[in-house]
Amino acid sequence: MYELYFDGYMGKSGGGAGAIIFRDGVEVCSSSMYVDEGSNNVAEYNGLILGLNHAIHANIKDIVVKGNMVRSKNENLEYYRNVKKLEEHFDKIVYEDTMDNKATRLAMLGIRKKPLDTNG
Numbered sequence: 321m322y323e324l325y326f327d328g329y330m331g332k333s334g335g336g337a338g339a340i341i342f343r344d345g346v347e348v349c350s351s352s353m354y355v356d357e358g359s360n361n362v363a364e365y366n367g368l369i370l371g372l373n374h375a376i377h378a379n380i381k382d383i384v385v386k387g388n389m390v391r392s393k394n395e396n397l398e399y400y401r402n403v404k405k406l407e408e409h410f411d412k413i414v415y416e417d418t419m420d421n422k423a424t425r426l427a428m429l430g431i432r433k434k435p436l437d438t439n440g
Contacts, residue, residue, distance in 0.1 A: 321343070321344065321382070321384060322341060322342070322343050322348070322375065322380050322382065322383045322384070323341070323342045323343075323383070323384045323385075323386060324339060324340070324341050324371040324372070324374075324375055324383050324384070324385045324386065325339065325340050325341075325342075325371070325386050325387060325418075325421055325422040325423040326338065326339045326340075326364070326367035326368045326370070326371045326385070326386075326387040326421075326423050327339075327364065327367050327387055327388065327421045327423040327424045327426070327427040328355065328360065328361075328362070328363025328364035328365070328366055328367040328368075328427050329360065329363055329424075329427045329428060329430075329431070330355065330358060330359060330360045330362065330363040331431065334354060334355065334356050334357070334431060335354075335355040335356075335358075335360070335363040335427075335430070335431060336352055336353065336354055336355060336363065336426075336427045336428055336429060336430025336431035336432075337352065337353050337355050337363050337364070337366035337367035337370055337426075337427055337430050338350070338351065338352040338353075338367055338370070338423040338424070338425070338426020338427040338428075338429065338430055339351055339352075339367050339368070339370045339371025339374060339423055339426065340371070340422050340423045340426060341371065341374060341375060341378070341380070341383075342422075348378065349374050349378065350423075350426055351370055351371075351374060351426065352370075352426040352427065352429045352430035353366065353370060353430045354430050354431065354432075355430065359396075361396055361399075362396060362399065363427065364387065364388060365396055365399035365400075365402075365403065366399075367387065367423060367426075367427060368385070368387065368403060369399070369402055369403060369406065371385070371423075372385075372403065372406040372407070372409075373406065375410075376406065376409045376410075380410070381409075381410055381411040381412070382410065382411055382412040382413075383410060383412070383413055383414075384413075384414045384415075384416060385413060385414065385415045385416070386415075386416045386417075386418045386421070387417075387418065387421055387423065388417065388418070388419065388421065389415060389417045
């Protein structure tokens with residue numbers, strides 16, 4: 321069984337998002353990214369979308385998704401619709417809300433990936 325953990329964090333000067341996929345308790349892949357603006361929910365959605373894209377590229381069809389579930393779809397309708405489109409690539413996808421998140425460290429690493437300002 322595949323498990324996808326995702327997380328996101330937004331601070332005053334940007335944030336990060338991370339995702340990690342396990343199969344039978346063994347890490348398959350992990351990734352993090354910088355999130356330049358938005359709410360904490362936007363960072364969470366970025367982590368979820370990052371993880372779902374990795375699962376799709378790995379041709380995973382059945383997955384359990386674990387994270388601090390994003391609940392305000394109205395505030396983030398574009399992200400919500402993106403997730404729904406990605407869900408179409410799976411035969412079975414189950415969501416579990418958890419605070420025991422293995423992707424938190426990746427979300428924090430994503431903050432460090434802030435692009436350099438090349439205009440100065």
